Amino acid sequence: MLDKTIGTDDYNKFCTFLEHQCGIVLGGNKQYLVKSRLSPLLSKFKAQSLGEIVTRAMNITERQLRAAVVDAMTTNETLWFRDSYPFEVLAKDIFPNYDNKSVKIWSAASSSGQEPYSIAMTALEYQQRRRTSGRVSILGTDISPSMLEICKSGVYDSLALARGLSPQRKQQFFEPCAEAGTMKLRDNVRNLVNFRQMNLLDSYSLLGKFDIIFCRNVLIYFSAENKSKILRQFAQALNPDGYLFLGASESITGLSDDFEMQRCNPGIVYRPKKK
The missing domain is CATH 3.40.50.150 (Vaccinia Virus protein VP39)
Structure with a gap:
């Protein structure tokens, strides 16, 4: 059974690690965010717990895992023409x-x-x-x-295309892809x-x-x-x-x-x- 909880000590260490790596400040009580972002890495890197993921990420020899952790924590949703x-x-x-x-x-x-x-x-x-x-x-x-x-x-799927993009712009600047539900920006x-x-x-x-x-x-x-x-x-x-x-x-x-x-x-x- 994989352990998807993260203890206070591991969380505090991880906050320090993340700020050092990319400048992001998590602050207190963001364990839920760490859990949601890092849990998918457990099976990929054959880890038994989030604590193990955190410990291994701080090891400079674990470059692939470290990069995956930073990638997961810095991925944020966005939308077209945000705030207009x-x-x-x-x-x-x-x-x-x-x-x-x-x-x-x-x-x-x-x-x-x-x-x-x-x-x-x-x-x-x-x-x-x-x-x-x-x-x-x-x-x-x-x-x-x-x-x-x-x-x-x-290339963007229908969910991404629905966020902030008008039908007129979608028609003008995108073209259909072979994969259903996706469109690609024109050249x-x-x-x-x-x-x-x-x-x-x-x-x-x-x-x-x-x-x-x-x-x-x-x-x-x-x-x-x-x-x-x-x-x-x-x-x-x-x-x-x-x-x-x-x-x-x-x-x-x-x-x-x-x-x-x-x-x-x-x-x-x-x-x-x-x-």
Whole structure:
């Protein structure tokens, strides 16, 4: 009988391990989350208990298990055009500044791809409406290898397609797959986006500079110290006239002095402070 409970000591050790590996802060009383995310790994790695999974994950020789644990704990659900206003602001206020120019965009926690592909669809709609031809380049990064595989495939099932995607956009930007109930993004959307694995606690120097960064509903999982570090690196990765989108409930107050808030209608966006 597999033991799917996790004791207090193992949970506390695991919290420390997870924050060290990827910056995520679980906090207290999230044993239920650890149980739901890690239980599927028991049979895969021939473990008898979650305590064993936790202990083995902390062993540097268990690289495959360690990667699977981090992957399981960093996989989060998302949806198309989440909160809608960032994409409205892109089309109404930001893209006009880049008519017939190149614009480089980073989706810093792309999950299963809905955010960067929503940005790509917004760009294509804007170009079609305004008859502009500027080059749009979108980078999607995530720490999870399994999420990046979904991103790169561009294939989504009916449940994913039903979350935030209008029938008009589904018809315009997707095509049916051979597998029943799934659809694939058309090439004109996929060709705008590249994906790579990345931990937001690592250096961004090799990524170059961006005009727009999306990091929405991600900072809430990090400690204040790591939030400050990530925001500082975003400031360094943004062009002087760039834009940073955070989640609707996320604030930089007390975390960074590198940005100034700009109110939009609707929502807000952050701009680098002038030097």
